[in-house]
Amino acid sequence: MSGHAVGERVEPERSALRQRLSALDTKISPYLYISPFFILFFLVGLFPLVYTFWVSMHNWNLIGGKGKFVGFDNYTHVLKQEQFWTGLRNTFSIFLLSGVTQTLAALILAALLNQNIRAKTFWRMGVLLPYVVAPVAVGVIFSKMFADQSGLINSLLGAIGIDPITWHASVLPSHIAIATMVNFRWTGYVTLIFLAAMQAIPREVYEAAMLDGASRMRQFVSITIPMLRPTIIFVIITATIGGLQIFDEPRVFDQTGQGGADRQWMTITMYIYELGWGSQKSFGRAAAVSWILFLIIILVGILNFLLTRRIASSDSRRSRKKAKA
Amino acid sequence: MKRRPVLGAIAALSVLTIGLSACSSGGEKAGASSTSTDPNKKVTLTLATFNEFGYEDLIKEYMAAHPNVTIEHKKAATSNEARDNMNTRLAAGSGLADIEAIEVDWLPELLQYPDKFVDLNSSDVKDRWLPWKAKQATTADGKLIGYGTDIGPEAICYRSDLFAKAGLPTDRAEVAKMLGTTWDSYFEAGRAFAKKSDVPWMESSGAIFQAMVNQVQNAYEKDDGTVIATENPEVRKLYDTVLQASTDGLSAHLAQWSDDWTGSFQRDGFATMVCPGWMLGVIEGNAANVKGWDIADTFPGGGGNWGGSFLTVPAQSKNPAEAKALAAWLTAPEQQIKAFKAKGTFPSQVAALASPELAAVVNPFFNNAPTGTILANRAKAVTVVPFKGVKYSGINDAIQKAISRVDIDKTDDAAASWEKFVKDVEALG
Known part of the structure; x- marks a missing residue:
């Protein structure tokens, strides 16, 4: 009896609970569904970032751990160092030398591979081959080729009567040598990205152009390049992020890996490594430079973004004008 | 070092293989402690x-x-x-x-x-x-x-064939006597050699400097850790001595372990080098088929260890x-x-x-x-254990770079490079 009565009384309560649960469900579940991304982002993205900032505010030794709080002292210290600015110069110089040539060369290679050639797959795999080689192995081979006295490149230059170039002692030659390593490794990869995008361009556009009598060159400039724009932007942004963090190639360019006696080719990431793991073992300063590099990359990224927007908007303006006409 | x-x-x-010919392994004796x-x-x-x-x-x-x-x-x-x-x-x-x-x-x-x-x-x-x-x-x-x-333990390795061509003694006891026990006598022998030969005398200015500075008790820091590297006259004197020898044409202008350095063993790149025991194997590997290497039982300025x-x-x-x-x-x-x-x-x-x-x-x-006897003698000759404080490696890296700038890269002269070294040491602070 009483059970029944209780049961009757409970019924509405249970449904209220269910209602509350289902209300909670509609409110919370969507967040739970998307939470894995945010949890992962927090763990591997945001936390290291914030923690690095925390470290950069302290005297922090690699072995000894946290020291006293020093505020922005680490930042002012590294910004006063000549080495920091040399590193910045080298980073941008190597980035421009490798990024620009790489993108241009990849565009041309992709255009060639996009033609009707024999053994397509063979060539396409061929350009990717250098990408498979470990960067350190590339570094070892290239540093032998670029040796100042006994290197292959200087012997070849000597054979055609050019004085040997001091690849390790002078600033620009060392940057060119390192950019060559980077290009060797990445051009093929970028080529494949461009090639994939090129194949997505509808054939009809080219056929129409051909009927109008456009030359191959004209087709490339007026159809291929404009239609690759989003891909080019993607490649440039990833190249920027990667290029500003360049480490492996300059690190193995000589035997000590500190960027030369006069810091001819020491990049910012090498400077970070030297501060944190070199003789100073100062994580605080290394973290400070890491944060500065992070801000620089964001700045360059914003610059890229603004440029992209300008290109896109100028494009749409033009089409609007055409529509009016 | x-x-x-x-x-x-x-x-x-x-x-690292020091030719072992006469050893059949002795009876198994568990030296149980x-x-x-x-x-x-x-x-x-x-x-x-x-x-x-x-x-x-x-x-x-x-x-x-x-x-x-x-x-x-x-x-x-x-x-x-x-x-x-x-x-x-x-x-x-x-x-x-x-x-x-x-x-x-x-x-x-x-x-x-x-x-x-x-x-x-x-x-x-x-x-x-x-x-x-x-x-x-x-x-x-x-x-x-x-x-x-x-x-x-460090001794001096030399090319007896190149010594013979320059009219110097080749026998290892006589060579040890000629090289003498001070750095002055070592460089003196080098200048005599340079008059008769086009081959550079010393393999690496950096390695020579390292050997010299390791014979100084407090080169870079006082025992309490105060940095004295940039104003210590002793360090400046060693720096100038090595770079003077480099200017006089005694240096091969090579960075140790670089590809040029490895290649130079096959090309009569230099006549002498500082060689710790483990370096013998390195020389043998790099200089395969080169005849004339020998080792003198002496080390300038007292013993040295690397x-x-x-x-x-x-x-x-x-x-x-x-x-x-x-x-x-x-x-x-x-x-x-x-x-x-x-x-x-x-x-x-x-x-x-x-x-x-x-x-x-x-x-x-x-x-x-x-080599067993020679290196054992060299080990016993070491007397100084240089003080190495917190900043030792940083300062030592910086001065090695300063020497490289003058000796190898030729981007600076000795005085300008020293100024950069002073700045680098300040940056460690």
């Missing part, structure tokens, strides 16, 4: 080394003598890899092996944290090593954090007593002689240096020189 990078270190310790712990307790000890320490057979021998002990041996391919691993895990406070091998170059930073290591002092091992070797791993208040394994390793027991070890016993056993003279026979690691123990097995070693590549 500093400039021993990745490739060099591999080459150094793996190629007294273990103060329960002999029946089952323990697993981990031992972390790098390159080649020559411990493979010794480990089996120890496990056979101590059935309760299982040893897991972890070998890192390079010393740099081992060093990064060690620093990271020391900071983390866990994950290190019970016995960690370290190189002498890591000591300045590790000695700042003696609490992270077990004090290895004991009456069993007192006076086991050459005094300077033990001192390297001892803190100011007398705590011993590492048992010495091998050392790199490199060498230690075994430490990190404080985080779960079995410190057993680990200490194993480390003591591995670094005992009898065992170190066996390691020397296996991989050529030159022993640092007084008794091992006096052993007839070591004295019997001759090296055919170096014109059958009695």
Whole structure:
């Protein structure tokens, strides 16, 4: 009896609970569904970032751990160092030398591979081959080729009567040598990205152009390049992020890996490594430079973004004008 | 002492073969040391080394003598890899092996944290090593954090064929006399050689400077850690002496371990070089088929040591007593002689240096020189253990770069490069 009565009384309560649960469900579940991304982002993205900032505010030794709080002292210290600015110069110089040539060369290679050639797959795999080689192995081979006295490149230059170039002692030659390593490794990869995008361009556009009598060159400039724009932007942004963090190639360019006696080719990431793991073992300063590099990359990224927007908007303006006409 | 990078270190310790002709391994004698712990307790000890320490057979021998002990041996391919691993895990406070091998170059930073290591002092091992070797791993208040394994006593290696062409003596006793016992006499001999020969006299200005500065007690820092490097007249004098010799044409303008340096062994690149024991193998490897290498039993300015390793027991070890016993056993003279026979690691123990097995070693590549005796003599000649404080490696890196700028890159003259060195030292502050 009483059970029944209780049961009757409970019924509405249970449904209220269910209602509350289902209300909670509609409110919370969507967040739970998307939470894995945010949890992962927090763990591997945001936390290291914030923690690095925390470290950069302290005297922090690699072995000894946290020291006293020093505020922005680490930042002012590294910004006063000549080495920091040399590193910045080298980073941008190597980035421009490798990024620009790489993108241009990849565009041309992709255009060639996009033609009707024999053994397509063979060539396409061929350009990717250098990408498979470990960067350190590339570094070892290239540093032998670029040796100042006994290197292959200087012997070849000597054979055609050019004085040997001091690849390790002078600033620009060392940057060119390192950019060559980077290009060797990445051009093929970028080529494949461009090639994939090129194949997505509808054939009809080219056929129409051909009927109008456009030359191959004209087709490339007026159809291929404009239609690759989003891909080019993607490649440039990833190249920027990667290029500003360049480490492996300059690190193995000589035997000590500190960027030369006069810091001819020491990049910012090498400077970070030297501060944190070199003789100073100062994580605080290394973290400070890491944060500065992070801000620089964001700045360059914003610059890229603004440029992209300008290109896109100028494009749409033009089409609007055409529509009016 | 500093400039021993990745490739060099591999080459150094793996190629390290001091021609061993006269040694049939002696009777198996378990040099069992007294273990103060329960002999029946089952323990697993981990031992972390790098390159080649020559411990493979010794480990089996120890496990056979101590059935309760299982040893897991972890070998890192390079010393740099081992060093990064060690620093990271020391900071983390866990994950290190019970016995960690370290190189002498890591000591300045590790000695700042003696609490992270077990004090290895004991009456069993007192006076086991050459005094300077033990001192390297001892803190100011007398705590011993590492048992010495091998050392790199320095002699001068030379090309007797090039000496003969320049009309200099070639016999190693006469050469030792001509090179003399001071750096002045060494450079004097070089200037006499340069008059008769186009071949550069010294292989690396940096290595010569390193040898010279290691003979100064307080070159860069006072005992209390005050940095004096930039105003110490002694350092400036050594710097100027080496660079003067470079300007006089005595230098080969090579950076050690660079590709040009390796190649120069085949091209009559230079006539003499500073050579610690392990360098003999490197020379033999790089200069294959080159005739005329020899080694003189002298070292300018007193003795010198370059490199060498230690075994430490990190404080985080779960079995410190057993680990200490194993480390003591591995670094005992009898065992170190066996390691020397296996991989050529030159022993640092007084008794091992006096052993007839070591004295019997001759090296055919170096014109059958009695390298065992010569290097033992060189090891005993070391008197100074330079003070290495917190900033030692940073300052030393900076001055080596300063020398490279003038000697190799030629981007600065000696005075301008020194100014940059002063700035680099300030940047460490």
